[in-house]
Amino acid sequence: MSRSRDRRRRRPAYSRRPQQFYWLWIAATATYGVGDIVSTIAFLEYVPTIQEANPIVAFALEAFGLGGLVALKIAVYLIMLSISVHGAREGDGLLYYFPPVLLTVVGTYLTASNVRLLLLS
Template identity: 45%
Template sequence: MQLPSRLRLSGTPFGEREFSRLWFFATVTYGVGDVMTTIALIGFSDRVREANPLIRAAVETLGNAGLVGLKLAVFLTFILVSVDAAQREGRIFYYLPPVVLTVLGTFTTVYNLRLLLG
């Protein structure tokens, strides 16, 4: 199955290797680190509750699947913004989504670990 041309990097000034690396770091920090530490906090801590009301509502309604689903929706939206920016040759919005998710994911993972261990 081939992706539609609007969802490919061919014909843009951006390479697939760079794209993969950027999104690898976003996946590790935001997609794995933040999700895993949030699940650990929600499941194992009696003194800490989720501060984000949207995530709290998703977890209360759908459990961990709500958390993962919401994170996936954000992640996929950011990827689409990045790919669309690549098609338009917009450097800022090509790089901004994975960088924002990497920084946010790193911060929340570290913060959650401090809450778990503290």
């Protein structure tokens, strides 16, 4: 039996280990979604001398305001979630784990950076 055929028969990782899937994405949501958005809004509102460093985020904020920031974050989040679900269905561990772990690491870094900027200003 070929390996690809065997992968199709197995249930996706999110079905076999739903708690793991949920906790991976809860961590990504808490850090990348909530932490970064809240800390970005806080430093933009309370420290007007600080400007957004990311040119894509700066454009979204300039063109659409805070709604643009939230929409951009949601779009990235949904793309990464779809990659993870695809990886789970295909039995590809890298595609399954990488998106939520990447978002968690990036979200933690960005939140910490934003909080640091708030504290230093």
